[in-house]
Amino acid sequence: MQTKINNPQQKRTLNLLKQLKYNLPCPVSPIIPVPQDLKITARLRVISKASLGNPSEIKLLAKWRKAKANWFPTIFRVTQEGTRRWAQQQLLENPLRISFMIEDLLKQPIGHLGLNNIDFTTRSYELDNVLRGNPAIPGIMTAAVGAFRQWVATHLNLTDTHLRVFKDNKRAVALYRRCGFKTVKTVPLKKTTQGDTISYVETEDETQRGERFFLRMKYFGDS
Numbered sequence: 545m546q547t548k549i550n551n552p553q554q555k556r557t558l559n560l561l562k563q564l565k566y567n568l569p570c571p572v573s574p575i576i577p578v579p580q581d582l583k584i585t586a587r588l589r590v591i592s593k594a595s596l597g598n599p600s601e602i603k604l605l606a607k608w609r610k611a612k613a614n615w616f617p618t619i620f621r622v623t624q625e626g627t628r629r630w631a632q633q634q635l636l637e638n639p640l641r642i643s644f645m646i647e648d649l650l651k652q653p654i655g656h657l658g659l660n661n662i663d664f665t666t667r668s669y670e671l672d673n674v675l676r677g678n679p680a681i682p683g684i685m686t687a688a689v690g691a692f693r694q695w696v697a698t699h700l701n702l703t704d705t706h707l708r709v710f711k712d713n714k715r716a717v718a719l720y721r722r723c724g725f726k727t728v729k730t731v732p733l734k735k736t737t738q739g740d741t742i743s744y745v746e747t748e749d750e751t752q753r754g755e756r757f758f759l760r761m762k763y764f765g766d767s
């Protein structure tokens with residue numbers, strides 16, 4: 545995927561993402577500590593090329609994605625090979641996207657989160673791929689979103705955080721409100737089915753709209 549690079553800061557950010565994702569020497573650590581009440585309780589670790597060569601990590605990503613399918617805009621038959629291909633093509637090869645595993649201090653995976661759709665002109669990005677697969681450490685998702693947002697502002701120079709979430713996803717909406725996000729728009733969705741894949745896409749056409757909605761949320765500061 546080609547991305548037009550306009551200035552040195554943008555170039556630096558894109559280089560950093562590439563170095564982190566491809567396990568290359570990098571001035572920034574691929575590990576982000578996650579504090580809760582001033583104590584480090586977990587860490588974020590880049591999902592990288594090394595992850596693609598780790599069948600147990602791919603198996604876990606597939607298992608979690610399958611278990612939480614209803615909360616993602618595309619519902620499809622999840623396989624390990626498809627998950628590995630997704631990680632290669634959609635995650636590693638997309639220069640404007642990165643994801644991290646959330647792990648406890650013994651490196652046991654808890655979930656993941658990441659960013660997508662960087663817009664350098666507005667210094668904005670979309671929080672992406674947020675999922676808890678393991679019930680350990682209550683509140684860790686809240687802490688992880690906060691630590692990640694701060695890391696992105698410091699190291700990638702991106703300060704405007706947005707996200708999209710299904711309106712009926714009460715747990716996720718509660719998480720994002722706790723993290724300082726507020727709804728800026730409610731968008732109707734159209735459901736389309738092709739083979740065994742179901743997709744929800746945004747529509748402005750009243751006659752096309754179905755029963756589900758996205759909330760577009762934006763970070764306005766910690767409450």
Ligand SMILES: CC(C)(COP(=O)(O)OP(=O)(O)OC[C@H]1O[C@@H](n2cnc3c(N)ncnc32)[C@H](O)[C@@H]1OP(=O)(O)O)[C@@H](O)C(=O)NCCC(=O)NCCS
Pocket residue numbers: 580612615674675676677681682683684685686687708709710713715716717719722
């Ligand atoms: C959305 C999702 C990540 C939220 O996870 P979560 O476990 O609710 O989030 P947290 O880790 O912040 O835990 C919050 C819970 O811990 C409790 N908690 C305990 N200590 C806490 C602390 N220090 N800080 C925050 N919450 C704390 C909260 O009260 C809350 O409990 P409650 O729901 O009973 O009120 C999870 O439900 C999920 O993976 N859903 C499926 C995938 C999905 O929908 N992703 C979003 C796509 S947009």
